[in-house]
Structures are given as C-alpha cells and as structure tokens.
Amino acid sequence: MNYIELLDKKPDLVTPGTSACQGCPAELSLRATLKVLGENTIMCIPPGCMAGAGCVGWNFDSGLKVPVHITLLDNTAAVLTGINEAHGRDVTVAAFAGDGATSDCGFQSLSATAERGENVIYICYDNEGYMNTGFQRSGSTTKGSMTSTTPVGEVGKGKEQQKKDLPLIMAMHNPAYLATLSPSHMSDFVKKMEKAKSIKDGFVYLHIFSPCPTGWGFDGAKSIEVARKAVETNIFPLYEVDHGEYKLTVPNKNPKPVSELFGMMKKFRHVSEQGIQDVQNYVDKKYKTLQALVGQE
Amino acid sequence: MARDFITPKGDEGIYQIDTASWRTYKPVMDKDICVECGICLTYCPVNSIHKENEKYIIDLSYCKGCGICANECPKKAIDMVTEGDK
Numbered sequence: 231m232n233y234i235e236l237l238d239k240k241p242d243l244v245t246p247g248t249s250a251c252q253g254c255p256a257e258l259s260l261r262a263t264l265k266v267l268g269e270n271t272i273m274c275i276p277p278g279c280m281a282g283a284g285c286v287g288w289n290f291d292s293g294l295k296v297p298v299h300i301t302l303l304d305n306t307a308a309v310l311t312g313i314n315e316a317h318g319r320d321v322t323v324a325a326f327a328g329d330g331a332t333s334d335c336g337f338q339s340l341s342a343t344a345e346r347g348e349n350v351i352y353i354c355y356d357n358e359g360y361m362n363t364g365f366q367r368s369g370s371t372t373k374g375s376m377t378s379t380t381p382v383g384e385v386g387k388g389k390e391q392q393k394k395d396l397p398l399i400m401a402m403h404n405p406a407y408l409a410t411l412s413p414s415h416m417s418d419f420v421k422k423m424e425k426a427k428s429i430k431d432g433f434v435y436l437h438i439f440s441p442c443p444t445g446w447g448f449d450g451a452k453s454i455e456v457a458r459k460a461v462e463t464n465i466f467p468l469y470e471v472d473h474g475e476y477k478l479t480v481p482n483k484n485p486k487p488v489s490e491l492f493g494m495m496k497k498f499r500h501v502s503e504q505g506i507q508d509v510q511n512y513v514d515k516k517y518k519t520l521q522a523l524v525g526q527e
Numbered sequence: 528m529a530r531d532f533i534t535p536k537g538d539e540g541i542y543q544i545d546t547a548s549w550r551t552y553k554p555v556m557d558k559d560i561c562v563e564c565g566i567c568l569t570y571c572p573v574n575s576i577h578k579e580n581e582k583y584i585i586d587l588s589y590c591k592g593c594g595i596c597a598n599e600c601p602k603k604a605i606d607m608v609t610e611g612d613k
Contacts, residue, residue, distance in 0.1 A: 253593035258572035291542035451594030
C-alpha cells in the first residue's frame with residue numbers, strides 16, 4: 231500500500247469538523263498521524279492549538295475517535311509514562327503537543343521521560359510560538375520573528391534570540407527513534423510515522439514543522455508551500471536518528487537562501503539584510519553540525 | 528499487568544462543528560484536466576477528498592475552503608470559485 235492509498239483507505243480518527251484555522255497543517259498532521267497509528271492508540275494533547283480546536287472534546291463529547299486526555303502544559307510526557315505503565319506495550323501511547331508545551335513548559339518532564347527510555351511516542355508540532363493564545367514568542371521561534379511579545383517598533387525588531395534546536399537536543403538524549411517531519415513531504419512523513427509505531431524498545435520523539443497561516447501572516451492556501459520552502463532552505467532539514475544512526479532522509483545538496491522563505495510571510499517583513507544574514511549563518515552552521523553527525527562533509 | 532488490550536472507540540456522536548459554513552471560496556475539480564494523482568488528497572487538512580470508483584472527489588460537507596488543494600495541484604485542475612457562483 232503506498233502512502234496515498236493509506237491516507238485514503240485508513241479511517242480518519244479525528245472529528246470531521248475541528249475549529250482549526252483554514253489551511254492549518256497541524257490539523258493535517260494530526261489526521262495523518264492517527265491514520266497511521268490506528269485505533270489502538272491513546273492520545274495526550276496538552277493545551278495548545280489542537281486542544282483548542284476541539285480535538286480533546288468539549289461538554290462530554292470527544293473530538294477524537296480514540297481515548298484522549300488533555301494533560302497540563304508541563305506534565306504531558308509524565309502522563310504518557312503513567313498510561314504506558316498501566317496498559318503495557320500493546321497499546322500505542324502518543325502525545326501531540328505544540329512547541330511551547332514541548333520546548334518551554336513541558337521540557338523537564340519530556341527530558342526525564344526520554345532519559346528513562348519509556349516506550350512512548352512524543353510528537354511535537356512546531357508552529358514557532360504560542361499560537362492558540364495569540365502568537366506569543368516561544369523558545370522555538372525563529373530570530374527576527376514579529377510576535378505579540380516581541381513587537382516591532384522604533385526599538386523592538388522582533389525576537390532577538392535564535393531558534394532552539396529541539397530535535398537535536400532530543401537526539402542527544404539517545405532515544406530509540408527520532409525524526410523531523412514536514413507535512414509537505416507526505417511520503418517521508420508516513421514512512422517515519424510507521425517506523426515510530428513499530429519501535430517497541432524505547433522512547434520515540436517526532437518533530438513536525440507546522441507553518442501557521444494566521445500567526446505568521448500568509449494565505450492559508452500556501453501552508454504546504456511554506457513548509458516545503460523551509461525544507462528547501464535548510465531551515466527545517468528532514469532527518470532521522472534510528473538507535474544512534476543519523477540519516478538525512480531528504481538530502482539537500484543545493485539549499486535555497488533563507489530570504490526566499492522570509493519573503494513569503496508578514497512576520498519577517500521588517501527584518502533587515504543583516505537580520506536575514508544572521509539567520510542564514512545560523513542555519514548553515516546547524517546543517518554542518520548535522521552533516522558531521524550523519525558522517526558526510 | 529500486560530494483557531490483550533484494545534482501546535475502546537470514542538462515541539460516534541463526537542464533537543463537531545459545521546466548518547463548511549466558513550467557506551468563502553469552494554474548490555471545483557475539472558475532471559478533464561485531472562490525472563487522478565492523489566496529491567490533493569494527501570494535503571487536504573480536513574480530509575475532504577476521497578477516492579470513489581477510481582476517481583478523486585471533493586466532499587464539501589466540512590471543507591473550509593482553504594485552497595491548499597488548488598495551490599498544490601500539479602495540473603492546476605482545481606479552481607477556487609466564490610461560494611454560490613456555480
């Protein structure tokens with residue numbers, strides 16, 4: 231079964247009408263994720279866009295067709311551990327958390343769960359900010375981004391710090407499997423998700439790039455285009471770490487300049503030439519680190 | 528205690544809202560140009576595109592009209608038309 235057939239045939243385990251914004255790739259990622267993970271799954275979704283969109287359910291109705299818990303921002307990974315201990319290894323236990331809940335608030339429980347090597351799947355959809363509450367900056371926001379807590383004016387020029395490289399931080403915890411996914415590369419997405427489901431000997435961390443049309447300021451129809459551009463410019467390289475073996479799954483020999491991505495949305499409109507160059511240097515350096523880990527210079 | 532555990536399905540009367548009412552533009556597929564590649568299906572965030580009798584069709588019951596299908600279609604077989612025009 232190829233990935234298009236799989237996405238067509240497998241039952242959709244998410245409610246048909248969620249209140250996610252038009253063109254939200256996180257909704258696409260959640261549906262694709264649950265199509266692959268299947269019915270024998272228990273989900274944990276902390277507060278964030280997908281919880282706010284009704285996937286955890288309201289007033290005794292569920293938003294998913296599998297059991298779903300709304301955890302706290304800071305204990306998602308710990309709740310996964312508890313559920314896994316209660317049910318044994320026959321059931322897939324997965325979290326679908328935003329980047330704020332992962333890289334900032336929930337990091338200590340995530341790090342501890344990864345260190346203990348619990349047999350759970352932690353999925354982070356990275357929309358580079360606290361989008362559900364009105365686009366506040368998070369550790370995962372790219373440098374220069376205009377957010378509601380790093381506004382642009384006479385003094386402020388957007389976020390001053392570089393993006394926290396969460397996938398690489400998690401890779402250093404030696405998980406059984408780790409991968410970065412993009413909804414623009416669906417065949418790669420499904421392949422990695424199937425592999426994540428098959429891992430039964432340790433912690434799995436997946437990081438999904440998820441451009442936010444409403445917060446970043448671009449047309450919802452362009453969500454997938456933006457996600458693809460982030461991969462082509464190496465801002466979000468696609469790789470996997472299978473039991474310590476690094477592999478670039480979508481090698482990018484001729485990366486495009488990051489300015490191509492910056493030109494596509496409002497949140498970078500004010501960024502100066504120097505600001506773009508700073509991000510370009512950071513991206514190049516990060517990609518070199520990755521190539522060194524993969525073992526190709 | 529390890530056991531043969533199958534998680535129960537959620538209630539079929541699940542939480543849902545009428546997202547079709549959000550739509551300003553609706554996608555219309557031109558079957559003369561369409562090559563049935565399935566790219567639109569893989570990228571539809573609302574899962575509104577299905578294959579029926581070997582042909583891809585758009586189900587508008589929950590379509591939010593985001594336009595990703597029209598933007599990603601390699602043959603440009605999908606047009607976004609104003610709701611109510613066609």
